[in-house]
Structures are given as C-alpha cells and as structure tokens.
Amino acid sequence: MDQVAHRRRQYAALAWLLLVAGAGLAAPYLPLPFAPAEPDLLAVGVSPAQGAGAGHWLGTDPLGRDVLAGLLFGARTLVLVTVPAALLAALLGAVLGSLAGYGRRLAAPAPAWLLGAGLGWWGLALPRPALGLAAAAGAGAWALGQWLRHRSGPVWALSLDALIQGAGALVGTVPRLVLVAAVATGGPLSLTGLGLLLVLTNWPGPARLVRAETLRVRALPFVEAARALGLPAACILRRHVLPLALRPLRADLPLRLAAFVGLESTLSFLGLGLPPDTASWGRLLDAARLDPAAWWTAAPPMLALLLTTGALLILSKK
C-alpha cells in the first residue's frame, strides 16, 4: 500500500517537473501580453484582481513587471541552466570518478612525458616556442639512445587517483554559494557561463560516488574473471565495471538538480551571477521584498520553487 502511494507521488512529481520544463521551453512561443523584463508603468504593483482586465492575470510586481511572464521565463532560465549543468556535472564526475577508481596510475617512460610537454609548449605557442621544440628533440634523442643501448630508463608515474581527489578537495573547501558568488564578482555571467561554473564547482560529488562504487565493483569476482580472460583494462572498465558503477548517479542526479535549482534562484535573489534583466524566480522574490503587502509577487514563485525541489527530492528516492 505504501509502495503504491509512493509510486503515485512519484508520478505526480514527474508530471510537475514536465510541466515546468514544458512551460519554460515553450515560454517564447506562448501568446503572452507582456515581456518579462519590461515594466508596465501604468500598472505598478497591481493585484491579480485589479490587473486581470489589463492582461496581468497574476498581477505585476512592485517594479511593474508581469508576474506570469516572470514565472514562465524564470522557468525557462531555470531549465536552460540547471538541466545541462547537472547532466554535464554527472558526466564529468563519472569520467573522473571511474578513472580515479580504476585507472589509479598514469605511467609512461620519462622521455614520453618530456616529449608531450615540449610539444604542448610549442603547440600552445607559449613564450619562446623554440624552447618546446628543443625539449621535444632532446626527449627524442634520449629515447633513441635508450633504444640503441637496449636499456629502459626511468618511468614517471602520475597517480590519477590522488590528482583527481586533490582537485575535488580543492573545489570542496569553500561552500558552493560562496565560491560561485566570488567568481561572479567579475561581472554578470551568461547562461552558459553560469552553467559551466556550476559544473566546475559540482563535479566532485558524482566523482566521489562513482569512485567509491568502482572500487567496490573492481574487487568482485566477475571483474577478476574478465582480467583472467585477458581483456584490456579499458574494455573491462567500459563493459563490466561502469554499468554497475554508474548506478548511484541515478539517485544523485535529481538531488544535484535540486541543489542547482536552489543555487540558481539564490544567486538571482542576491543579484549575483546572471545579468539583471534575466527573468528568474529568485529575481521575482527579490522584487517581492520591496512591497510586503504584495503577496501575489511572493507566493507564486515561492510555491513553484518548493514544488520543484520537493518533486526532485521525491524522484531521488527509490
């Protein structure tokens, strides 16, 4: 019985999320009488009852902007920023987490490292590109000498695990809100910029999950059997380990989305991040502070936010 109720709640949550996504994506094509960012100075802060005749079906905020248009275009901003960012963060986390959990070490002979570094220097046209070419040539000579004398030189290894975990810890030292606010200091970000910033600050979460699961799975007997059969490491990782190791991401993705929704609206509420004329639920709530009596500006975005994050939390539970 409980299971049935839970299933029903999940369908309701999914329906609400689809509604938000659909409304957001369709917002520019809907026949709305007003644009979201243009103040209607003839109707400043009118309630739904007064404004319905003039086309403001949900009233206007204290700056004269239509609440309905703000809601719909806010949903659009939310969908366009958070969904790609969450997917990309999960993808990046999966790649880095599985590498950290399975690859462990990136080992190559010393001349190969030197050759790569030299060619990279030259390719990026860093100051004095000839220096890079010289280093690459020296590395080539070194390798040739080793090969002629049938001797193997030193092997330099890079622990991917330590590298990725260190980078994750680095990003995780400061709360995401503070980090995003600090980076947004340089000026307003575009939708893509904000999305990339969210990815950059959020990949360690999924990476940690995937790494832990990879460590667990790679010790299971069937992985050992695959190794005994002589399959290459990349093949084992892709065909046998990853399908199992990615499972925690399914529960993590809705949670991550909920966190992104909260972060985006909080940033807009604080006036950081996106440019001021971008519609957002946080921006509407910010305007609601100007007039405490205007309940119609505060209630709809608040309700929409609560329903959206609540629906995502429900979806994340099995």
Add this chain to the structure above:
Amino acid sequence: MGLHFLGRRLLNTLVALWGLGSLVFLLGRHDPAGGPEQQLLSDGTESGIGTESRDPAAMAAARQAVRHRLGLDQPLFYLSQQAPAAANGARWRWNGTANQYHHWLARLLRGELGHSLRTGQPVAGQLGAALCCTLPLTGTALALALGAALWLGQGLAGPRRWWQGPVRALLLALQSAPLFVLALGLLLLLANPQALNWFPGYGLADEELAGWNRLGELARHLALPVVSLVLAALPDLALQLEAALRHELGTDYAAAARAKGLGEAQLIRHHALPNALLPTLTQVTGLVPALLAGALVVEVVYALPGMGRLLAAAAALRDYPVVLGGVLLTGAARLGALLLADVLYHRADPRIRWTR
C-alpha cells in the same frame, strides 16, 4: 596520533588554500573591460578627478589614473595572451613578476590581505568587524541546530509515538526549501505590518539601549535569522542521526543490552548514540562553512551587518580583495574544521588509525 600526520595535513591544507585562492583570483576577473574603477567613478567615491567634467578624454584619464593607483593596469598573470603573434611566433607573452597575481601572492605571504578597493580600509579589519556580528548568529544557530537534532533524532528513533509521522513529513518538507525561501517566508509572515508584526524585520538593536533591554532587543532582532538557519540545517542532521541510530539499534550489542533488561531510552543514550554520532561529526564539519554561506543569504534578507552581507556587497561591487579575503577565511575555517574532525574522530573511536 603522530605529529607527522598532523604536519602533513597542515601542509595539504595550505596548498589547498593557495590553489583555491588562485582559482578565485583568476576566475573572478574574467571581465577586464568593466573593472571596479567604473563603480568608484560613478558613485562619487573617487571625487576630485574630473567627475564634474563630462569630457570623455578627461573621464578616460581619470579612469586610467584610478586603475594605475589600484594596480589594475598591470597584467593579471605571469603569462598573457597577445593578439598579433610576435616576431618569434609566440602567442603568449611572459610578463615577469610585474603582475597582479604576483603582488597579491607576495603580500599574502607577508600576511597582508590588502585594502578594500572601495573604502581603502584594510581587509583584515573589515573581516574581523564583520565576524563579530556573524559569529554570534551562526554560533547560536549551530548550537541550537545540533541540540534540536540530537533530541529529535533520539525521539524519532525511539519507541513509536503519534508525533513521529508528522515530524518526519515536516522535516522532509523543510529539506526541499532553499534557505532564502525559508528566510523570506518567515520575514513576510512574522515581520510584516500587513500580516503578523511580531518581530523587527531588519537591523540589530539600537546602540542607545543598555543592559538587559539591549540584550532582549538583540534577541528579538536575531530570532528570525537564527530560526531560518536552524530550520535549514536541522532536517539533514536529524534524519541522518535517526538513520544511524536505527542502524545501531538493529545490531547484536543492542539486542544484548535489551536482553539484560535495559530500557529503550537508556539503550539509545548510553549505547547506540556514541556509535551513531560518528557520521554526524563529519556533517558538523561541513556545517560550519555551510552556516557561513547561509549567513550570506540570511544577512542580506534581514539586513544584518556581517560577513555574508560584506561578501555579497563586495561581490556586487567588484571589490576583489574583500571577496578573496572572505573566500580564504571561509576555506581556512572549513579546513580547520576538517582537522578538528580528525582529532575528534580519534577521540570518539580509538580504533581509528591513520596510515601515512
């Protein structure tokens, strides 16, 4: 625990702080066109230099002068991209040590956080003054949230009561509300002349009041901010503690304790709780910086002076040194909390050993 281990952790901490500071320093200046000098010139802070004249040449000269005084005319990093490739085919130029990043790092190593671009005051002083307002707020919230979580977690994991269902539902609902929605909702409901006007909506107590009056006023002003912080931190803590307690109550030693006739309340308090607290310790180390970030929201909503509002205002006005100082301070708090958690872990469970 070996000193060797602690030293290693401290070194890692310092490296992490340096990396984080550099990251924020370089990423935070992604838009070099509209620098902070624009803000300074337009809001009249930088008076005297041609603000009266609308002559574009004079304005440009004033801008340049301010940029030079603040050191913003120097290149950002050791390397900078140059548009036309130089004679030897290099697309990047080596700037030497005359760059903003080098100066910032050198000053940081001498222990100086620099001066605010807007007010010219030392950043360390500003941060200290802001912390004096933020620490009571977040400290109270932290203590209250921990106490409430301990109490609620024990109650929820204990024998069945009628209130467990509704409380659990309420906690789940609270979990889905972002902090700023909670704070704004409380503000609009309880500090609103149009609804219930029980609490003051902004600021701290008057300076003129003294003694108990002032303390009471302060409590009235801080009540709503503290409640919003507690409500935001409570669900995770309480639900996690409940789950950990339930796990512990299903183990063999709990069954043994029940078999010798121990009551459920005593079993929870004396046997299950110490074991269930370990994950909560980790959560608390994450909570300290989270409360600082929470202060960012709450202080803006309730117009309290403090760390969060300082950071938000500095971020909006592109006051780089203040933002960087705040980020470094927050990071240091977080890493300090992590170190403390390691020590506490060892105290709570002596079986935990560190290798390496």
